[in-house]
Every structure is written in C-alpha cells, then in structure tokens.
Amino acid sequence: MAPAAALFVGLMSGTSLDGVDAVLVDFSGSHPRTLATFWLPYSPEVRNQALQLQATGNDEIRSAAHLSNQLANCYAHAVREVLAAAGTTPEQVAAVGCHGQTIRHQPAAGYTVQLNNPALLSELTGITVVADFRSRDIAAGGQGAPLVPAFHAAVFGDPRQHRVILNVGGIANLTDLKPGSPVRGFDCGPGNLLLDAWIERHQGLRYDEAGNWARQGRVITGLLTRLRADTYFSADPPKSCGRDDFNMPWLESHLAGDEAPADVQATLLELSALAAARAVEQWCGHPDAMFVCGGGARNDALMARLQQLLPGCRVANTDILGQPADWVEAVAFAWLASRTLRGEAGNLPEVTGARGPRVLGAIYPR
Ligand SMILES: Nc1ncnc2c1ncn2[C@@H]1O[C@H](COP(=O)(O)OP(=O)(O)O)[C@@H](O)[C@H]1O
Ligand SMILES: [Mg+2]
Numbered sequence: 502m503a504p505a506a507a508l509f510v511g512l513m514s515g516t517s518l519d520g521v522d523a524v525l526v527d528f529s530g531s532h533p534r535t536l537a538t539f540w541l542p543y544s545p546e547v548r549n550q551a552l553q554l555q556a557t558g559n560d561e562i563r564s565a566a567h568l569s570n571q572l573a574n575c576y577a578h579a580v581r582e583v584l585a586a587a588g589t590t591p592e593q594v595a596a597v598g599c600h601g602q603t604i605r606h607q608p609a610a611g612y613t614v615q616l617n618n619p620a621l622l623s624e625l626t627g628i629t630v631v632a633d634f635r636s637r638d639i640a641a642g643g644q645g646a647p648l649v650p651a652f653h654a655a656v657f658g659d660p661r662q663h664r665v666i667l668n669v670g671g672i673a674n675l676t677d678l679k680p681g682s683p684v685r686g687f688d689c690g691p692g693n694l695l696l697d698a699w700i701e702r703h704q705g706l707r708y709d710e711a712g713n714w715a716r717q718g719r720v721i722t723g724l725l726t727r728l729r730a731d732t733y734f735s736a737d738p739p740k741s742c743g744r745d746d747f748n749m750p751w752l753e754s755h756l757a758g759d760e761a762p763a764d765v766q767a768t769l770l771e772l773s774a775l776a777a778a779r780a781v782e783q784w785c786g787h788p789d790a791m792f793v794c795g796g797g798a799r800n801d802a803l804m805a806r807l808q809q810l811l812p813g814c815r816v817a818n819t820d821i822l823g824q825p826a827d828w829v830e831a832v833a834f835a836w837l838a839s840r841t842l843r844g845e846a847g848n849l850p851e852v853t854g855a856r857g858p859r860v861l862g863a864i865y866p867r
Pocket of ligand 2 (some may be wrong): 513514515516517518520521522808
C-alpha cells in the first residue's frame with residue numbers, strides 16, 4: 502500500500518457538462534499510478550441547471566447555492582465509488598482535488614466561477630478537499646487557465662521528443678513541450694461543446710459517436726470562414742475561453758438558416774480541428790508528436806482530420822503514454838491538490854500570464 506501522503510482523488514467536471522470523472526491516484530512512484538476510475542454522468546436535472554446558470558437569470562444566488570450542494574453530492578458519490586473500486590478507505594487518502602463546475606469564466610473581468618460546496622464535500626467524504634484552483638491565478642493577473650500544462654510537462658515531457666498535448670474537452674487546450682524551451686499552453690477554442698449542442702438539437706443525442714454524423718456532411722466554406730473570423734482564434738496567448746465565448750447563440754449568429762444540419766456538424770468538426778492545428782503551427786513550430794486526451798480523443802473523425810492537417814507530426818492519444826485519454830484531466834487535479842498540500846505552486850506564469858507562481862486553491866481540512 503502506498504504511503505498515506507501519496508494517495509489523492511481527482512475530480513474533474515468539465516465544460517462538456519457530461520458528468521464527473523473520478524480517479525484515485527498514487528503519486529509515490531516516478532509516474533502517477535491510477536488505482537481506480539469512476540465516471541458519474543450528470544442527471545438531466547443537474548445538467549440543465551448548470552446550463553441555465555451559464556447566462557444571467559433570476560435568483561441566481563439561490564440557484565447557484567442549490568446547484569453547488571447537488572454537485573457536492575455528485576462529487577461525494579463519485580469519491581465513494583472510486584474508493585470502493587480500489588478497496589481504499591477515506592483515512593488512506595491525503596486529499597480530494599475537485600475542479601468544480603464552471604458556470605462563468607471571465608478572466609478579463611477578474612473572476613471565474615466553479616460551483617461546488619467543498620465544505621459539504623469534506624463533510625460527506627471525511628477527506629480533506631482542495632477546491633477553487635483557478636481564482637488565485639486570476640487574482641495574480643493570469644487567465645486562471647489552462648492549469649493542466651504543469652502536469653502535462655511533469656508527466657509527458659520527454660527530452661528527446663518535441664511533444665504537444667491536446668486536451669479536447671468542451672473547450673480544447675494545448676500544451677507545448679519542446680525540449681529546452683519553457684512550457685507553453687493556452688485554450689485554442691471550442692473542442693466538443695458546439696458539436697455536442699448541435700447533435701443534441703437535431704438528433705437528441707448527447708454527442709456524435711466517433712464523429713460519424715459529421716463525416717456524413719460537407720464543410721460549408723462560407724460558414725467556416727465566418728466562424729474562423731472570431732477574434733479569439735487570432736489573439737495571442739495567454740488566452741482562455743469557455744461557454745461564455747463559444748455557445749449556441751454564437752453559432753446561430755453566424756448561420757444563414759438554410760444549412761443542412763449534417764453540413765453544419767461537419768463544419769463544426771472542421772472548426773475544432775483547425776483551431777487546434779493552426780494553433781500548433783503558429784505557436785509550437787514543428788512538433789514530432791501530438792498526444793490527444795479528453796473525450797475528443799474518442800472522436801475518430803476529429804483525430805483523422807488532425808492528422809491530415811498536421812502531416813509532419815504523429816497524432817495519437819495519450820493511452821500509449823500510459824495515461825488513458827479519458828482520465829488525464831482528473832489525474833491532473835489530483836496532482837494539483839498534492840502540490841497545494843505541499844505548499845508548491847500549480848500554475849505556470851508563462852502559460853497563464855500570472856505575475857508569478859502561486860499555490861492554487863483553498864484547503865478544506867477533513
Ligand atoms: N466515442 C466518442 N465519440 C465522439 N465524441 C466523444 C466520444 N466520447 C466522448 N466524446 C466527447 O467527449 C466529451 C466529454 O469530454 P470530456 O473530456 O469529459 O470534456 P469536459 O472536460 O469538458 O467534460 C463528450 O461530451 C463528447 O463530446
Ligand atoms: Mg467531462
């Protein structure tokens with residue numbers, strides 16, 4: 502059994518609003534070892550409440566508090582399951598690192614909001630909780646995102662290979678790991694969230710399995726050009742984005758209205774692929790390999806298109822590096838929690854634009 506100080510739970514609930522990824526990780530070795538995983542899908546009720554809170558509405562303080570408590574219950578459920586799967590007790594776990602559910606991300610205005618009730622989560626689990634990782638970086642002048650590049654560097658960095666790590670969640674972010682150069686990283690734009698929203702509207706499905714529906718459509722060049730003209734894509738890093746920037750009203754504002762739905766899906770897939778590939782070309786030079794994680798790594802059409810757009814770069818998912826693509830972000834938040842407990846910084850100022858390294862998050866002792 503690992504020493505008590507080495508076991509952490511990571512909980513990631515991203516902008517896709519698909520649910521909670523939970524991992525139990527042992528950090529006692531040279532590389533993180535994932536002992537158990539558990540995925541808890543959100544109920545339609547929780548998902549709809551979170552979607553509603555993405556925009557200004559009535560009685561938001563009550564709604565946010567109510568949803569925070571429901572989320573804490575989801576998180577506690579996921580913790581119980583992942584511990585049970587590994588036969589581990591709460592006493593053996595040093596801390597839970599919990600991202601929370603983003604409902605606003607406005608770094609330029611000085612705030613980001615990840616709903617959670619970490620005090621309740623600590624009560625429900627009997628484990629120390631580290632939460633609210635992003636605020637401190639924003640307080641120090643940073644974007645508060647992405648926070649995973651430090652973890653990517655620690656786990657995926659290779660002195661002999663120029664690697665890019667692309668995390669395709671609701672939003673996509675990339676990390677440039679060039680040997681001998683500082684780590685770079687930023688959000689490159691929409692990942693899955695527009696693809697998900699469009700197929701949900703037209704087919705009632707939560708996502709486009711393997712990108713098969715997108716494959717049936719044809720890219721609408723005019724629409725793609727209008728979408729690509731959004732200033733986010735041409736802005737220099739540091740930069741980060743969220744549902745605040747890319748959402749259905751944003752897409753609708755660019756539609757003529759007579760497009761075939763499958764063609765729009767094909768165009769959205771092309772938009773996500775181009776956002777990542779052009780960002781790699783512009784900011785990362787000529788990497789040897791790009792390793793993809795997040796749910797988007799399961800979108801075969803997207804993966805194939807990324808490989809076409811980056812012919813000189815091997816595109817694969819992180820599974821082959823020993824970190825299964827679906828769990829990388831949750832492991833990263835377990836790792837960030839371990840940094841916080843040790844009093845070590847979790848952000849990379851060169852990535853987020855913060856004034857300096859900062860110990861991230863708040864600790865809610867067991
Ligand atoms: N088999 C698949 N085919 C296509 N897309 C998938 C598949 N599995 C997952 N996804 C996509 O991944 C998303 C979830 O990715 P995730 O990494 O959890 O994002 P987030 O961190 O934003 O929650 C789903 O909403 C879906 O769009
Ligand atoms: Mg998710």
